[in-house]
Amino acid sequence: MLTSYVIDAVRTPRGRGKAGKGALSSVHPQELFAQLLSALVRRGLDAQRVEDVIVGCVSQTGEQGANIARNAVLSAGWPIEVPGTTVNRFCGSGVQATHFAAMGVASGAMDLVVAGGIESMSRVPMGSDGGGQDGGNAQLRSRHFQVPQGISADLIATLEGFTREQLDTVALTSQQRAARAIADGRFERSIVPIHDPQTGAALLARDESVRAETTLDGLATLAPSFAAMGEVFDPIALRAYPQVSAIRHVHSAGNSSGLADGAGALVLASERYVRETGVRPRARIRTMTALGSEPVIMLTAPAPTAKKALQTAGLTAQDIDLWEINEAFAAVVLQTVRSLDIDPDRVNVNGGAIALGHPLGATGAILIGTALDELERRDAQRALVTMCIGGGQGIATIIERV
Numbered sequence: 001m002l003t004s005y006v007i008d009a010v011r012t013p014r015g016r017g018k019a020g021k022g023a024l025s026s027v028h029p030q031e032l033f034a035q036l037l038s039a040l041v042r043r044g045l046d047a048q049r050v051e052d053v054i055v056g057c058v059s060q061t062g063e064q065g066a067n068i069a070r071n072a073v074l075s076a077g078w079p080i081e082v083p084g085t086t087v088n089r090f091c092g093s094g095v096q097a098t099h100f101a102a103m104g105v106a107s108g109a110m111d112l113v114v115a116g117g118i119e120s121m122s123r124v125p126m127g128s129d130g131g132g133q134d135g136g137n138a139q140l141r142s143r144h145f146q147v148p149q150g151i152s153a154d155l156i157a158t159l160e161g162f163t164r165e166q167l168d169t170v171a172l173t174s175q176q177r178a179a180r181a182i183a184d185g186r187f188e189r190s191i192v193p194i195h196d197p198q199t200g201a202a203l204l205a206r207d208e209s210v211r212a213e214t215t216l217d218g219l220a221t222l223a224p225s226f227a228a229m230g231e232v233f234d235p236i237a238l239r240a241y242p243q244v245s246a247i248r249h250v251h252s253a254g255n256s257s258g259l260a261d262g263a264g265a266l267v268l269a270s271e272r273y274v275r276e277t278g279v280r281p282r283a284r285i286r287t288m289t290a291l292g293s294e295p296v297i298m299l300t301a302p303a304p305t306a307k308k309a310l311q312t313a314g315l316t317a318q319d320i321d322l323w324e325i326n327e328a329f330a331a332v333v334l335q336t337v338r339s340l341d342i343d344p345d346r347v348n349v350n351g352g353a354i355a356l357g358h359p360l361g362a363t364g365a366i367l368i369g370t371a372l373d374e375l376e377r378r379d380a381q382r383a384l385v386t387m388c389i390g391g392g393q394g395i396a397t398i399i400e401r402v
Contacts, residue, residue: 005274011263014262016122018122056365092389094264103288117366119261167250187370237297262363302386306396323342
């Protein structure tokens, strides 16, 4: 197996994912990714040499249907010979797109690939593709009834004994770190300001949802988000976990990820391309793993998937300088940190999805770029990105500076 290198990483700012309210809600999702493709060319990428564009997207319907990757390539004015394909591994889609690109490069089949993700949750709301978590398959539902993820998150908190205050502390830390990162300009290397495709007017140049004024007292006033839903789904979840007498509903809008619009893109290149062009790679993909887990609790796979990635690389958790654990829900971060015995000061050091938002298909690609930027800022070596995924899955990537 040859090496796959990360040459560049860009992303949009994350806008609020609410129709008519977020700064990016007026932009067609194809155009969001197209503006990243255009930015990569401005930064020196020869689009003529790109052999594929692989894009993760969760709700592939409406404006995000019809192979959004290919349409973004055309919208960016790239050569028509550049193909595009769209993949879906739920919240891990952006990472999975990156993995597929890295596999193509490391196999020797391709030399230069753009990978990333896109989600416009203001224009294509979560669940727009219909069918729910299980696609409406009654046969599957009789075998594995997949409850809503908020129920799963509260079940994890109940089983692990996490308190509301612990979860809110994760949320407060996320807000404070994200606010500091923005103030310090830590995201500026990768962020591509987004403009109105018609008028050219500037729309958004920095992440929109961060609340620097957040306090623990304020978070404590927020009502649990999934208590009403639990009246229907708690009994179903408890059949799979009879050791639990009742699920404590402790996740709120404040300690769960926010809906967001956004996109991220990475350029991956082969050893041959690096040698021929003299381009300086920023990092290499050290390992890539994905793993299934129990589908009712659904969100516990980040830790075992990360362990698999570490074992494959011959590393330990202590060899990782920075961790990006997607903040889908605060309990996911706490459970993963506890399971892997990680130093919390190395985790999500610039905040996460609780503060910045979670544009489903894009977040994984954004996290890889964010981790790379921070490794360079600190002159550190390795980062591990891991995410929980709907249906009971996890995905993980280790990147290493070169």
